[in-house]
Amino acid sequence: MTTLDFSRWNDELDCAVTVCDTEGVVLYQNRRSRExxxxxxxxxxxPCHNERSRAIIRRLLDEGGRNVYTIQKRGVRKLIYQTAWRQNGVVGGLVEYSMELPDPMPHYVRE
Structure with missing residues (x-):
C-alpha cells in the first residue's frame, strides 16, 4: 500500500491551486500556481482582478458558494473552479483550481 504525504501532494498536481483567506490574502500556492x-x-x-471579478470574489467570501468558468489565454483553454472553503461551518476563504483543458476534450453522459 502506498502512503500519501498529505503535506506535499498538492505540489505534484498538474493544475494550479491557490488558497486565500476572507480578506483575499493568499495563504497557499502549489508549485504550478507559483509558476x-x-x-x-x-x-x-x-488587486489582480477587474471590478466584475472582485464583486464575484467578495460575494463568495461573504456568502460561500462557487464560481466555475472556462477561459482561453495565450491559446490555452482552462477550467477555473473557485469555491469557498469552510472551517467549522464558517467561510474561511477561497480555493481556486486552474486546470488546462485538452483540445478536443471528450464529454460523456452517464446515468
Whole structure:
C-alpha cells in the first residue's frame, strides 16, 4: 500500500491551486500556481482582478458558494473552479483550481 504525504501532494498536481483567506490574502500556492502567477503568498489577490471579478470574489467570501468558468489565454483553454472553503461551518476563504483543458476534450453522459 502506498502512503500519501498529505503535506506535499498538492505540489505534484498538474493544475494550479491557490488558497486565500476572507480578506483575499493568499495563504497557499502549489508549485504550478507559483509558476503561473509568481509567488504571491502573503499578498492580496483582489488587486489582480477587474471590478466584475472582485464583486464575484467578495460575494463568495461573504456568502460561500462557487464560481466555475472556462477561459482561453495565450491559446490555452482552462477550467477555473473557485469555491469557498469552510472551517467549522464558517467561510474561511477561497480555493481556486486552474486546470488546462485538452483540445478536443471528450464529454460523456452517464446515468
Amino acid at each position: 503561473v502567477n509568481g509567488d504571491v503568498q502573503g499578498r492580496s489577490l483582489i
